Each structure stands twice: as structure tokens, then as C-alpha cells.
């Protein structure tokens with residue numbers, strides 16, 4: 001099968017030739033974990049889940065390694081910890097758990113590896129040492145290690161920028177002692193109250209970009225097939241990853257193909273907290289949407305295009321899924337998805353075309369292929385059905401019971417008994433009831449592993 005993906009670096013669709021078709025490797029930059037995932041975060045998770053499913057289908061389940069990291073060290077997390085008086089670990093642990101639950105609701109498969117950046121500090125220090133030795137990095141008077149952008153002639157090739165046009169965009173605070181404003185931080189000293197690790201440059205913490213370079217090197221090596229992420233990461237994050245890795249290991253090549261998903265907007269507007277249109281996955285689930293509908297909306301626009309999240313689109317996808325579900329009732333799925341679907345995805349993951357092919361299967365009354373193909377795309381699966389079914393089955397007594405437990409937890413929170421509140425939340429999660437705290441109220445929803453029998457004993 002001829003597969004083509006759009007390569008950001010080449011600025012065109014290019015044939016996908018795996019380095020080793022028995023061992024395909026790809027990496028996607030994952031979330032920084034300090035708050036609930038919004039649907040903008042969910043888009044790359046779904047897009048690269050489609051890529052994962054497609055590659056597994058074509059090359060074999062055991063032949064694809066997909067790594068998506070968690071950035072669990074970041075100044076935003078430190079700020080959250082200071083603002084709330086909570087420990088960093090409790091914030092990052094909780095947020096990672098939320099993220100996994102939310103993505104599970106969207107039927108996003110677990111990547112092969114989901115490393116946490118803080119588990120790879122040694123690898124980061126090793127790579128920074130190499131960059132210092134090669135004079136691609138330097139230590140400034142304030143104890144920062146900085147990457148010297150002008151030491152890498154190819155800097156700017158991915159994002160198609162000239163050095164002169166660039167501005168420094170590093171996420172960590174910039175040092176005053178840079179020899180060039182383009183240079184970015186590899187390592188910075190930590191204040192006593194900030195998290196830090198011992199290093200040859202004193203107690204400190206890594207810059208964001210070196211995290212990915214080091215995890216990639218440790219987990220999938222110096223040359224690999226695909227690097228993915230949101231379009232907003234092209235500059236400076238991915239440009240900096242390339243600079244670090246290609247300077248540390250000049251003959252390696254790093255990523256062969258760079259794939260980036262487009263932005264997401266809401267009803268034609270940028271999503272932002274200040275505009276009041278900030279949607280988390282959990283908000284949507286709590287409002288009664290199924291993960292399946294959210295997933296279909298996220299797949300309904302080609303991944304490179306901007307995606308407009310609208311009420312109308314949600315209603316359309318919901319209607320289509322109900323129709324397909326009705327048509328496939330009692331059908332046994334074919335063993336594999338229809339070749340027409342795979343062909344659509346082989347052309348730069350063309351999911352709108354794949355949906356057109358699903359409609360064609362429905363029109364041709366080929367329900368076995370329709371079901372297998374939809375399930376291959378992560379839709380019409382049994383779990384979703386179960387969730388809807390369980391939700392309908394919940395009687396008034398159950399609802400009353402859930403609300404009563406939530407009230408008990410709110411009361412504990414009011415008296416600042418957070419241990420009790422946390423315990424109640426954990427007990428509810430064990431039953432499969434997910435809690436979403438908002439500023440004025442607490443919402444709840446059921447996860448696919450909700451167990452009604454356990455609720456009776458709660």
C-alpha cells in the first residue's frame with residue numbers, strides 16, 4: 001500500500017517509507033499536566049490515535065511503537081502548586097489520571113509508552129553535557145545552560161523562518177545573560193521552593209525542549225519515523241528539539257517526517273478562558289455528550305485544517321452515529337476494515353474521506369464492513385453503547401445517592417477537610433463515577449467501567 005503523509009519540513013506530501021517496517025516508531029508531544037484537558041488538547045490525541053491505529057492495521061499490531069510524553073515539570077505547574085498550596089506530585093498525578101480517563105472516554109488507545117519527563121532528568125543532563133562539550137551550548141553567569149542557536153546552521157528549516165525574523169519563545173524564563181536573544185534554556189537554577197535536581201551546574205531543572213529530545217533518545221533512539229504534535233509547537237519547540245538532537249548526534253537524522261495538526265476554534269472564535277468558551281472534555285461529557293460524538297467531531301475535519309467546533313457539527317455527528325448504530329444493530333463485524341477506509345487514511349489520514357466511505361458502506365447496506373470500519377476508527381464500539389445504556393438505566397434512587405455523596409464531599413471541602421474530600425472522590429472513581437469540580441458546582445459523569453452494583457455498597 002502506498003502511504004503518503006504531509007511533511008511539515010518538506011512542505012508537501014511525501015511517501016512514507018519506514019526505517020524498519022517491523023519496528024515503526026513515532027513520538028508525539030503530550031500535555032503539560034496541571035489542569036483538565038480541553039478539546040484543543042484532545043485533538044492531537046485523537047489525530048495521532050488514528051495514525052497509530054492505521055499503522056498498526058497496515059504493518060501489524062506489534063510493529064508500531066508510539067510514545068507520547070507527559071510534561072510534569074513546568075513553571076505553570078509550579079505556579080499552580082504555589083497558588084493552591086498543594087504538592088506538585090499530587091497535582092501532576094491527579095491531572096495525568098484525569099487525562100487518561102478523558103482520553104479513554106474518547107476511545108483513544110494508550111500509546112505504547114507514556115513517559116513522564118521527571119523520570120528522564122538523567123538523560124537530559126547527559127544530552128546537555130554533550131551539547132556543552134561540542135560548544136553548541138554555554139553556561140552563563142547566572143547558572144543557566146543555554147543552547148547557542150547560531151551554532152546550528154539548519155535552525156529554522158522546519159518552520160521556514162530566517163534567524164533574523166525570529167524572536168525568543170522559550171517557555172522558561174529567559175536569562176539576561178544570553179549572548180544571543182535567539183538562544184534558549186536547556187537548564188536553569190531552581191529557587192529553594194521550586195523543584196530541582198542536582199546537576200554539574202548546581203541544583204536546577206530542565207527547559208521544556210530538552211525534555212522531548214532526551215525522552216526520544218532514550219525510548220525510540222536517534223533516528224525514527226514520525227514526530228507529531230500541534231501546529232503551535234512547530235516554532236520554537238520542534239525547531240529546538242531538532243537543534244538539540246541533531247547537534248548532539250549529528251549523523252542521526254532525528255525524525256524523518258513531521259506531522260502537525262491544525263488549531264481548534266469554537267463557533268468560529270478562538271477558544272479562551274476570557275471569552276468564556278473554554279471547553280474541557282469533562283465539561284462536554286458532563287453535559288451529556290458521549291465520548292464517541294466528541295471523537296467523531298474531532299475527526300470530521302482533515303487534521304491539518306483548522307477545526308471549528310460548533311453545535312451544528314455536534315448535532316450532525318450525533319445523528320449520523322445513531323443512524324449507523326441502528327443500521328449495525330445485531331450485525332457481526334467483518335474481520336477487518338474496508339480497504340476503501342484504509343485507502344482514505346493512506347492519503348495523509350484523510351478522515352473526512354473515510355467518513356464518506358462509511359456513508360457509502362451504509363448506502364450499500366454492507367453493515368458488516370461498516371461496523372468493522374467504524375470500530376477501526378474508534379467509533380460504534382461496545383463500550384460507548386454500554387455507557388449510554390448504563391446512563392439510561394440509572395434510576396432516580398441512584399442519581400439521588402450520587403448527588404448525596406457529592407454533597408457530603410462538598411461539605412468536607414467547605415470545612416477544608418481535603419483528606420476526606422479526596423477519599424470520597426477516590427471511592428466514587430473506584431465505582432466509575434467521575435467528578436468534575438467547577439467554581440460554583442460539582443458535575444459528575446460515568447466512566448466506561450461504571451459498576452452499578454458497587455454503587456449500591458457505596
Ligand SMILES: [Zn+2]
Nearest residue numbers: 029212237241
Ligand atoms: Zn516535544
